[in-house]
Amino acid sequence: MRHSVRSTTTTTTKRFRLTSGSLAAAGKLMQDGISSTQLLQLLLHREKLLYQNYPLSLAQGEGVIGWRERNRECAWMCTAAKRIGLGMDTASLAVAIFDRVVTSVKIPHKYVNCVAVGSLSIAKKLCEDHEEDASVFLGRLRLEYSAQELKRMELKILEVLRWDAQLPNLNRFVECLLSELEATFLLTSIRKHIDFLLCDSNLIANFRSSVLALSTVSILVESTNKHWQYPINALARLCKIPMSEVNRCRGKISSLWSRQMLPMPSTFHLLADMNDQDSDTDSDLPLHLHSSPQSPAPSSSASEHITSPIPRTLQPTPC
Numbered sequence: 001m002r003h004s005v006r007s008t009t010t011t012t013t014k015r016f017r018l019t020s021g022s023l024a025a026a027g028k029l030m031q032d033g034i035s036s037t038q039l040l041q042l043l044l045h046r047e048k049l050l051y052q053n054y055p056l057s058l059a060q061g062e063g064v065i066g067w068r069e070r071n072r073e074c075a076w077m078c079t080a081a082k083r084i085g086l087g088m089d090t091a092s093l094a095v096a097i098f099d100r101v102v103t104s105v106k107i108p109h110k111y112v113n114c115v116a117v118g119s120l121s122i123a124k125k126l127c128e129d130h131e132e133d134a135s136v137f138l139g140r141l142r143l144e145y146s147a148q149e150l151k152r153m154e155l156k157i158l159e160v161l162r163w164d165a166q167l168p169n170l171n172r173f174v175e176c177l178l179s180e181l182e183a184t185f186l187l188t189s190i191r192k193h194i195d196f197l198l199c200d201s202n203l204i205a206n207f208r209s210s211v212l213a214l215s216t217v218s219i220l221v222e223s224t225n226k227h228w229q230y231p232i233n234a235l236a237r238l239c240k241i242p243m244s245e246v247n248r249c250r251g252k253i254s255s256l257w258s259r260q261m262l263p264m265p266s267t268f269h270l271l272a273d274m275n276d277q278d279s280d281t282d283s284d285l286p287l288h289l290h291s292s293p294q295s296p297a298p299s300s301s302a303s304e305h306i307t308s309p310i311p312r313t314l315q316p317t318p319c
C-alpha cells in the first residue's frame with residue numbers, strides 16, 4: 001500500500017495497514033515479479049470470497065437511497081476523479097468501495113454524497129502517489145464538508161469494510177486481462193467506456209467485475225482481431241467464467257454504449273484516443289445519464305433520468 005488512510009489515531013492507522021496488507025500492494029505486484037496470471041487468480045479468489053450473492057440488492061427502508069441515487073453518485077465520482085487528475089484505478093476502486101457500503105448498510109438520502117466523497121478519498125489514498133490534506137482535497141472537489149466530517153466518514157466506511165478497502169474492481173480486472181494479452185496500452189483509451197459501465201446499476205448489480213471486465217476486453221479484442229474468440233475463450237477458461245455469461249454481458253455492454261452514443265471501440269478509435277487523451281475534460285459523462293430500463297432492484301427509480309452527473313455542492317452534514 002502506497003499510503004495508509006489517515007485516521008484520528010495512530011492505532012486505527014496501524015490497524016488499517018495490517019488488515020489491508022494481504023492485497024495492499026496489488027498495484028505494484030506485477031512490477032515486483034508476480035505475473036499477471038497470479039494477480040488475476042488472487043483477484044478472482046478475493047472476488048469469490050467477498051461477493052457471493054448476485055444479483056446485488058440495496059438495503060431497503062424508508063428514506064434510504066435507491067439505484068437512481070447510486071448511479072448519480074458514481075457518475076459524480078467518475079467525473080470528479082477525471083477533473084482533478086485521478087487515475088482510472090482510483091475511480092474504479094472508489095465505486096467498488098461505495099457499492100460495498102451501500103449494499104451492506106442503509107444509507108439515508110442526506111448522507112449519500114458524503115459516503116461518495118469518503119469512498120473517493122480512501123481510494124485516492126490507496127491508488128495515488130501524492131498525499132494532500134483533507135481540506136485541500138475537499139477544496140479541489142468544490143465541496144463544503146469539513147476535514148473532520150470527511151475523516152469521520154472515512155472511519156465509518158472502513159468499519160463497514162472491516163478495514164479492508166483494497167477491493168477487486170473493474171479496472172483492476174481489465175488491466176490484468178489486457179496484460180495477459182500484452183495489450184495494456186489500450187487501457188487508457190477506454191476510460192469513457194469503463195466509466196459508463198461503473199455508473200450503470202443494471203450491469204453492476206447483475207454481473208461480477210470479472211465478467212464485466214472479460215466482456216469488455218472481448219469487445220476490444222474483437223475490434224482489433226477477427227480471431228478474437230480464441231484468446232477470449234482461453235481467458236474465460238482461466239477465469240472459470242462460462243462463455244454464455246460473457247456473451248450475455250457483451251450484449252448488454254454494447255447496448256449501453258450504443259444508447260449513450262459512445263463509439264464502439266475500433267482500431268481507428270483506440271489509436272486516435274491514445275493520441276488525444278489531454279483533450280478530454282469534464283465532458284466524459286453527458287448531462288443526462290440514464291440507468292438501464294431494467295432495474296435490478298424492486299424500486300423503479302433506476303430507470304429515471306439523472307439530470308446531472310455532478311450533484312450540487314452540498315452544505316456540510318454530520319457524517
